[in-house]
Amino acid sequence: MNTPTIVAGALWLVALWRLPSIRNSHKQRSLALTLAALAASMTFEVPEIKAVVNDAAGADIRLSPLLKHLLGVTSAAYLLDFVVAVVRPQGLARRTRLAAIGVTLPLMLAFYALANWLPRGPVRLGEGRGALFPVLYMAVFTLYIGIAMVVATWLFLGGVRHSRTFLGKAGLGLLGLGTLLGSLYALQRIAFVTAQLSTGTEYPELENLLSTTLKQAAILSIAFGVCLPPLSVAVEYVRAWGTLRRLRPLWEHLTEVAPYVVLSTSVPKRRVPFRLERCVIEIEDAYLALREYVSADVHERARTFAEQKAVADAEIDTVAEACWLRVAAHSARNGRQLNEVEHPRLGVTGRDRLSELTWLRAVSRAYLSSPVVAEFSRLEQSSACPSAGGSERVPSHGN
Structure with missing residues (x-):
């Protein structure tokens, strides 16, 4: 079993676990949708799924990368919504966030449709009128992911000191680490594209290694971070149950009289x-x-x-x-x-x-x-x- 399959499977387990909470509150809904979008995004990196999608749509259309990126942007938007609800319940630039995602998704679709993609990778200049559109597509995608992850990192790490439990602090810390790694993922993509456009130098193997490692590490850190706060609630529940058992005999003796x-x-x-x-x-x-x-x-x-x-x-x-x-x-x-x-x-x-x-x-x-x-x-x-x-x-x- 390859790494993308393991990562996607782990994400789907966490997403299905959190899915019933989607009706509880705005915060829980944002978290559940974050995980579902992340899991769906990583599913399109599984070789078998990618092959099926590309065969169905045609190799020239390159549908699986588009779906993966659209879902990645969607998950980043919901994650930002979640951290704002947790750390800044009074709200933070809601209209700006809605405008940003409302502009990013249509631009990505437009630039993707206009691009003349080459089989070597998603960010290549190519030839003819569509030469610049792959770069514009990746620029919009990377900028949104990068900015969203930087803001989320600031909020998550700032919220650690306000958490009351150790597991709550650890969960926010892992979420902050995950979004920090997401920021580094966006930064290295920008660095490689800039080097390609300015000098014509390409490092495809190094670029792929860094992109894959940072992306998977960020996603797994976020998934583990999401699991810890509910685990904190479970620990408190078990602790309360143990305390209740110890106090119950005293309660029975005193309330008898x-x-x-x-x-x-x-x-x-x-x-x-x-x-x-x-x-x-x-x-x-x-x-x-x-x-x-x-x-x-x-x-x-x-x-x-x-x-x-x-x-x-x-x-x-x-x-x-x-x-x-x-x-x-x-x-x-x-x-x-x-x-x-x-x-x-x-x-x-x-x-x-x-x-x-x-x-x-x-x-x-x-x-x-x-x-x-x-x-x-x-x-x-x-x-x-x-x-x-x-x-x-x-x-x-x-x-």
Whole structure:
């Protein structure tokens, strides 16, 4: 299998993967059409496809290069539209961009029809009245691709610092690299044509090698760059699912004794990030409800107990919070709410999103499995109810 076939196949896989998103938004539509046009363009470089098209249209018409270039310009226009939607949602020279593509495509068709192409390659002066038209055709094509890629590179690389995730930054960086390589592709085409026109010197093998390498590298970089931001979303989805699984047991224990904090509206299971958000909110609401059943002294005793049990310094705060939560849950079952006392301060208060989730996971782990928490809870229950000195029975729930 040759390289053009591999590149075209990879592009079609990415294009078909992104095709269902064409209805979601203007940004997604532009991206899907970019990939579809790129894949179709590279298809006309596959030797078997090129032979079929040329045989059907006639060797003198050279239809496959025209279709490839028209689709290449179209994909560049949609890619520019996509990066503007991502990096500059307020818009950027929309009328100018529409005018540029509206002029480029008709000029390419006109110059292509008027040119007297020679079999050696697309940019040759030839003979007679049509001698200059191949050069004009390639000039229009190359200038549009070059300018579009330079602008896209500027926008993509400028947008890297605004991305919030590593994979998002990497994706924009690869897209910027791809458009930069596209700019170099256009630049080397201009350099070879200029050398041919000014000195008559030709380097067909070197020109073909550079053109093919830069073009394929640019296209693959863009294709990989397109895949990374959705992969970032998938990673966040999996991370949210893992966090939800870890917090779910704590949620079940706390909402069993404070069921009124649970919202009545159901959420589809596939909406994992939303379910995680709701789980966190209900856990924190249960915190607020349960703290009314214990005093701040319980929290202080829990910290002291954790220190005496040689709990690691990094875990003392979370273990202490899990301790008073276990005591509060037991008191809530017995209905002993405390009034006119100072209640524990919530350790989750004032944290950013990442720190909040990390804290809740640590509290959940201590609440469910720490022997220090279990022992403290038993001691507190014994001191509160000497006649009921048995250990607290914590209900078991599944995930």
